[in-house]
Amino acid sequence: MADNGIAFSPGDLVRARGREWxxxxxxxxxxxxxxxxxGSEEDVQKLAPGLEFEPVVSASFAPPDGATFGPSEAALLLKDSLRLSLRRGAGPFRGIGRIGFEPRAYQLVPLLMALKLDVVRLLIADDVGIGKTIEAGLILRELYDRGEIDGATVLCPPHLVEQWVTELESKFAIQAAAVTASSAGRLERDLPSGESVFRAYPFTVVSLDFIKSPQRRNEFLARAQEFVIVDEAHACVARGDARHRRFDLLRGLAANDDRHLVMLTATPHSGDEQGYWNLLSLLHPDFGRLGEVSPDERQRLRVRLAAHFVQRRRIDIDAWKSQKGTFPKHERLEEDYRLDGRHEAFLFEVLDYCAEIVERKGEDARRQRLAFWGTLALMRCVASSPAAALKALRTRAQLDAPEDEAEAIAEAVFDSEADDRPDDDVEPAADIGDPALERLIETATVLAAEPERDPKLKALVKDLEPLLNKGFSPVVFCRYIATAETVARALSKRFRGWEVMSITGELPPDERRARIDLLGKNDKRILVATDCLSEGINLQESFDAVVHYDLSWNPTRHQQREGRVDRFSQRSPEVRSVLMYGANNPVDGAVLQVILRKADTIRKETGVAVPMPGDERSLTEALMKAVLLRRREVRQATFFDIGLMDEAKRIDRAWTDAAENEKKSRTVFAQNTLRPDEVLRRLRFSGQVDKLRLAGRERSQRWA
Structure with a gap:
């Protein structure tokens, strides 16, 4: 700030000591x-305005003299030379000239926050589809072009590795090596003995699975680059042994006070209170104590945290008038269907069987718990499709599974927030060696052989027809592989003029991307996918509608699915999502009424997606157990009646309290003091907007 009270920003032109700076x-x-x-970098000076004889003032060039004439070429040359002179060394951003797209003003806010920190420690928790990859990449590109870092590493789940490699190259002109279990051997063969793959390549994208072994983890900690981006950071701090090891890894990285660390997540507070404090502690150890200090100390810590934490939802972006039209209009629909005849009878036969398992008394509590999870998995498969139910019934369950495997089973059943394996779309094992299952297997075999008679599949065809007639290109999300394959075959027969393709977790990530690109070349296209595509691969270039064929028991999963098409740079002005549910399926009724609609109500009231509070698994487990034990009552009950159950009321109260706490916690954020329109003004002053637009035309138009 100058002595006259004027605040100057990076890139401003000022006059001091008789010259322009x-x-x-x-x-x-x-x-x-x-x-x-x-001047050049060697001529940089530090100046204290308060000690100067003459005040530091804004500088400007005199307007051109109308009496002086010259050729237009000379005027254009002067214009370009002035722009280049102003850009060099100031900008205000050095990396802008190397990116292949035009970022929105709000996406520059995390970069401005980063440049105010000596060591960058940021948690970027923007909503799905806003552009966290863009925001992290801008920081990386800027620090590299300033010479503050020599390289960087992106840590992410395995299914996101190829996506990151592609984004870095196409948008930021950075060629990164993918370090995964399958590629590491090839990369290391070309290196001199003793040289680490983590240092030999300046830019790497490393799969978290690859460094889960102690040897690899220790090697990475010893050789890690000075700039690290962690994607899906919430998956590294949640409960479970694997997440505990990942948290130890991140804590080791953060222990180096000079290391830049940028963490990305759309769900920083995923219902796990301790996981949230762990995440904040990676920014600074003091922030991990927010849950245990006095109110006054908590307020002081929150003020400090604001410089390191940016979290914006769609409502925040829409508040900027200059950002209107950034996202498409989103229309959400609910469509019900009714199971009838043998399909309805099969559903309630399974529910009766599952209720018997719940009511059984056993001495081995652990085996009883695993058996109960198996029944819940079977319920989900039956609700999905007869093909998925048959696959589950024919797969033997491991009632003596070790604890880490048992944890994985539970996460898959409940779609837990900690479940960072969306590729896990294989039908769970439901065969616990009970002779009573033979009758269920016989029924499932008959129903699976006649998919054209499935009322749910008929309802899907009915729901797709208006979408296709209006020119939408939908993605149909299924929970299990067998369901996705059955649906894709049926739709191929029904919609002869459309190209229909299925993508599941059985395909490696590069083949999934290739199939999507191939399908996108067809004017009429339908994609059927499991949740292997609910994260990591952006689909907005070729698709603009989502159908939830199977309900997830976790509302965040629905948000992730819709975020594949409802995101920044969607070309269509409108996207649609259709949620299908069984009107006479009490399990669907409980999930829809108690979980999904409650989450949607909170999102509409607060503008914030609040995960299910506390131990969401135990809450959902109690709800489903109540539905099973009272199945005869809820069979004829309305969804409103299900909402009156004590277990449903308990979830409602806990969730409402969590929403209130979330609103209070969002009152202090550093981005509130950074106006996107001011960022654009600075860019326009230095001519960088024109440069961005030119680069955007010449390079890829795909934005994250």
């Missing part, structure tokens, strides 16, 4: 960093 980043309120307008 450009204000550089890195200044504090009492000392300015300046570079002469025609």
């Amino acid at each position: 450009i204000v550089l980043p890195g200044a504090d309120p009492d000392v300015m960093r300046l570079r002469p307008l025609s």
